[in-house]
Amino acid sequence: MSDATVQNQDTPHAHDDAEPEIAALPLDAWHRARGARMVPFAGYHMPIQYDGIIAEHLWTRSSAGLFDVSHMGQLLLSGEGVDQALEALLPGDMQALGVGRLRYSLLLNEEGGILDDLMVTRRADDFYMVVNGATKYDDIGHLREHLADDITLNHLDDQALLALQGPKAVDALARIQPAVAQLYFMEASAFELAGVPAWISRSGYTGEDGFEISVAAEHAARIADLLCDQPEVKPIGLGARDSLRLEAGLPLYGHDLDETTTPMAADLGFALSKRRREQGGFMGADRVLGEWPAGAPLRRVGLLVDGRQPVREGATVVDAGGRDIGRVTSGGFSPSLERPIAMAYVPAGLAAAGTPITLSQRGRAFAATVAPMPFVPTRYHRKGAAK
Amino acid sequence: MTRYFTKDHEWIDVDGDTATVGITDYAQGQLGDVVFVEVPAPGAQVKAGGEAAVVESVKAASDVYSPVSGEVTEGNAALADQPDLVNSAPEGEGWFFKLRLADPAELGGLMDADAYQAFIASL
Numbered sequence: 001m002s003d004a005t006v007q008n009q010d011t012p013h014a015h016d017d018a019e020p021e022i023a024a025l026p027l028d029a030w031h032r033a034r035g036a037r038m039v040p041f042a043g044y045h046m047p048i049q050y051d052g053i054i055a056e057h058l059w060t061r062s063s064a065g066l067f068d069v070s071h072m073g074q075l076l077l078s079g080e081g082v083d084q085a086l087e088a089l090l091p092g093d094m095q096a097l098g099v100g101r102l103r104y105s106l107l108l109n110e111e112g113g114i115l116d117d118l119m120v121t122r123r124a125d126d127f128y129m130v131v132n133g134a135t136k137y138d139d140i141g142h143l144r145e146h147l148a149d150d151i152t153l154n155h156l157d158d159q160a161l162l163a164l165q166g167p168k169a170v171d172a173l174a175r176i177q178p179a180v181a182q183l184y185f186m187e188a189s190a191f192e193l194a195g196v197p198a199w200i201s202r203s204g205y206t207g208e209d210g211f212e213i214s215v216a217a218e219h220a221a222r223i224a225d226l227l228c229d230q231p232e233v234k235p236i237g238l239g240a241r242d243s244l245r246l247e248a249g250l251p252l253y254g255h256d257l258d259e260t261t262t263p264m265a266a267d268l269g270f271a272l273s274k275r276r277r278e279q280g281g282f283m284g285a286d287r288v289l290g291e292w293p294a295g296a297p298l299r300r301v302g303l304l305v306d307g308r309q310p311v312r313e314g315a316t317v318v319d320a321g322g323r324d325i326g327r328v329t330s331g332g333f334s335p336s337l338e339r340p341i342a343m344a345y346v347p348a349g350l351a352a353a354g355t356p357i358t359l360s361q362r363g364r365a366f367a368a369t370v371a372p373m374p375f376v377p378t379r380y381h382r383k384g385a386a387k
Numbered sequence: 388m389t390r391y392f393t394k395d396h397e398w399i400d401v402d403g404d405t406a407t408v409g410i411t412d413y414a415q416g417q418l419g420d421v422v423f424v425e426v427p428a429p430g431a432q433v434k435a436g437g438e439a440a441v442v443e444s445v446k447a448a449s450d451v452y453s454p455v456s457g458e459v460t461e462g463n464a465a466l467a468d469q470p471d472l473v474n475s476a477p478e479g480e481g482w483f484f485k486l487r488l489a490d491p492a493e494l495g496g497l498m499d500a501d502a503y504q505a506f507i508a509s510l
Contacts, residue, residue: 001396001414001442001451054420239419239446306481308470309423310443333422333445362448 010305026217042133049237064166066237071135078126112287147349160220172230179245207248251372315361392503426462
């Protein structure tokens with residue numbers, strides 16, 4: 001038996017030249033003590049699974065899962081005019097972002113290619129940004145190179161980041177700190193958890209309601225223990241995080257997004273605010289706005305794959321003559337739907353929901369259908385939404 | 388009946404000139420949740436060390452090699468509906484295929500249970 005195609009979940013991304021050898025994160029011993037299988041990912045030893053990916057996935061969808069995402073980059077940007085400075089690089093409306101509000105945005109290169117996707121929050125005196133682990137050093141270099149000298153960038157590399165995700169996440173976290181229940185989706189604030197200062201946002205990357213919790217590394221194990229002491233909460237590995245985000249239709253950098261993809265190709269047009277579309281003025285704007293509103297020639301879509309065999313990253317989209325016309329960028333087995341699902345880039349003419357698509361993997365053809373994303377309904381705690 | 392093992396984590400139970408092939412408990416533990424298995428059809432010719440089946444977990448696809456050469460007499464049809472038998476009973480109900488040995492001498496290159504235990508302990 002040997003691995004034929006290993007999804008890149010457990011291999012480092014391509015941008016890690018500047019990173020150290022495989023390092024240990026603050027909760028390394030905590031994960032091992034709880035029976036996690038550790039694998040190298042983004043330059044760190046990371047927990048890929050505890051009990052098994054399907055059980056962990058379904059637990060998160062029905063209760064609450066605790067994920068360690070401390071490999072991600074936490075940055076603070078401050079200085080006079082920092083919102084306008086960020087707008088030179090990001091296509092989102094930073095000036096209109098209220099204090100304590102998060103926005104999904106993109107770092108773009110001059111050609112409109114995506115260098116990273118990120119979450120940015122305006123705080124009282126600065127912007128707090130969470131970027132991908134595999135790209136964080138490149139991101140920091142890019143930001144330092146292009147932001148004016150009077151903008152200060154701090155890499156919070158002594159902060160751990162925990163994600164508590166699932167429909168019961170609020171029950172578990174509010175038992176420790178009742179005030180978190182007042183946050184809506186994409187809102188954040190400073191709190192204390194058992195006396196530990198914590199920056200908490202109501203966000204995540206699983207499609208569920210939940211929170212991301214930034215605490216000093218020295219307190220991370222104590223907070224993780226406190227959360228896992230709640231009956232709703234179990235620790236969950238990165239394997240289930242990947243299947244959850246795939247079901248939620250959320251792209252993963254290094255797989256569904258990279259420097260060759262543009263925001264319109266990646267179906268991330270929502271990250272371009274109306275004012276920024278009209279005014280431009282961000283890196284890559286010529287290409288990006290040129291693709292608005294007609295769209296890019298290749299588009300990211302969701303696929304429901306017939307049968308039970310997963311079609312994975314690296315498989316191709318083929319036309320009736322067998323020619324490659326697109327590519328699968330994420331694919332796997334959906335534990336919630338009990339069938340294979342995938343994300344792929346397909347020609348614009350094939351991007352409508354319901355379009356039949358043929359995939360080729362290891363010399364075999366697979367039938368699939370373009371499907372709306374998310375594959376599984378999201379349950380974000382939105383302001384004004386019906387309960 | 389004698390059981391042999393390969394370095395690729397297949398097992399083979401040999402009874403006269405027929406044999407049953409599967410993957411080991413160690414292998415299923417490494418794979419995690421199995422969601423799909425493709426087994427060879429009766430009549431297929433397999434070679435020692437050649438690809439004979441595919442097993443897919445949530446995370447990855449892996450080839451399963453035949454420990455010996457021969458003609459497949461049966462694929463485990465139960466795996467189509469219950470691929471997780473590979474996790475729950477890897478060295479029993481979760482077998483992959485049966486075959487008729489082409490060359491029993493090939494068994495000499497395989498490990499016995501003690502040698503296999505020592506091998507996985509060294510990994």
